[in-house]
Amino acid sequence: MSVRARLAVLAAVVMVLAGVATAAVVHASGRAAGRDHQQASGPVIRPGRVVLAAPAGERLVFRSTAWGPHRDELVSVPAADPAGPRTASGVRCLRFHAAGGTGICLRRVPGAVGESYRAVVLDADLRERHHYPLGGIPTRARVSPSGRMVAWTVFVSGDSYAGTVFSTRTSILDTRTWRLEGSLEDYRIVRDGRAYRSPDANFWGVTFADDTHFYATLATGGQTYLVRGDVTARTVTTLRSNVECPSLSPDGTRLAFKKRVAGLPADAPWRLTVLDLRTMRETAPAERRNVDDQALWLDGRTLAYALPGDYGSDLWTVPADGGGSPRRLTTAALAPAVVG
Template sequence: MKRGGRIAVLLAAVLLLGGVSAGAVLHAADRAGQREQVQAGGPSVAPGTVTLAPGDGPRMVFRSMAWGPHRDELASVPAAQPDATRTVAGVRCLRFYAAAGTGICLQAVHGTLDDSYRAVVLDAQLHERRHFPLGGIPTRSRVSPSGRMVAWTVFVSGDSYAGTDFSTRTSILDTRTWTLQDNLERYSVVKDGHPYHASDTNVWGVTFADDGHFWATLATGGKTYLVHGDVAARTLTTVRQNVECPSLSPDGTRLAFKKRVPGLPADAPWRLYVLDLRTMRETPLAEQRSVDDQAVWSDDSTLVYALPGDYGADLWTVPANGGGTPEKLLGGALAPAYIS
């Protein structure tokens, strides 16, 4: 073979090998993309506008936990169509709640060496109004029905309510005056009708009745209590034992809560109950699994709560009257708020 022919064959081989190599790279990238798509899976998600303002029909806004680029972003779906495409807003929250056009978003701030956390007050268009540093890991958040008052709880030490080796800090913020009560443990406690002082008090899980009053959990002496709080007087008054993470119904007549039930495992000790505030009668709900969440009322007859799931958490629903059966509402979701 002449020299020119040998060079032509060599060039052809180089081009062929280059083409095979490029094709292999593209094929591998395509397969990787397919794997990512399969791994992401779950619900369809589309960027768009999420609002906390009333109108446009009842909606649910929540933290979307499905894998992918929009994980942890606030998402919105019609309340009547929870499986609809999720509209995501680009705002990431670990815990979230909203009412009357005010949102509270507890965020992680990722640093070079360590993460920190902050509470961000959002307006109806999810724009930041103000933010406040947090001294621990976010765990609970609530907004008063008027949208004026917000509350949040963080773990100062520990990361679970199941044991006794944890400490929380709960704060209440007035978004009209920007007055921050940064630690409800400074409130005066009235226990069993008498002033009470102890170094081991722990408060968490606020649910607002109105702008001046709320319910919460107080722990002391190895027991938990439902307490009624007065913002102006800065008092906590015990009402009942063995009540954690209360959630007031929209009509203000009942509290959903988690109750420690003897005989259950130490790491999963709770059952969901509803307390009638007029009769003080407790009703166990149909959910038999342990629920470590502050349930949300989707209406006056239905509760929504989180349980562990493939993406970290799923939302479930159960009737508040003790009947019916639990049903899965949304996969890969946490911290819902209902906007109507």
């Protein structure tokens, strides 16, 4: 083949491939536009005022993933009618939690050089008090019961050819002093009674007992641990293995968590489990599906968690004591918090 013929072949191939590439981009962009139209069967959503307090009875605040103009906004619904009409706040978050009149919103910020993420501390009227840049993709967020302490976890991806090595970074913020503990990895780790350190230590899923003490997951050496942490002493102590994303009950006696169960598929290894901290005995709630979420205690007896749904994810609920059966709370919802 002459050089000219080869160049002609190359030009033809590039034209075809450019056409395919353009079509893919146009298709994706058109599909995205469709998500801005309210879905016919979806929940009713009206703009309105959302506050992190409930003078007129308990409310649930969460991220609504329903298609339409209010997609990804924080919405509120009466706790008694979670599938009912939603009040949309106009505040967009990927992850959210609230307690004691403080909200934490992990948000995506479009920028000139790609995406970036930001942790935004909200007051009871969802106004921004402070924000902090995040170095990865948001995954967990929690506020202490008093509303003073805030924690969040992001995924950080390693620089590798195939980009599959992940790590997490968990930060704790004191909203009274605005002192930020950038990474729990700087805390002293006590494992089995002895000081421990490792470059592969990863923390995620903080749940606060009070403004000083918390529980979280530590992963190191291929094992996950439940740790109890102390913000003042800057220490975490391992309590038990194979516990991920703990969530402390309102009375502080039980932890709901994801347990990796041997024999389950690698894609879906987790079962929702409840640990009684007094007896260290585990109970399996009636939910038998794979739960990959940090559960929320709706009250002293009931857990709420997200499962994949038609519009991102749905919220489900199940009794914590092993009785009853799972029930769908509402569709197209993620990252709930109880206010009131």
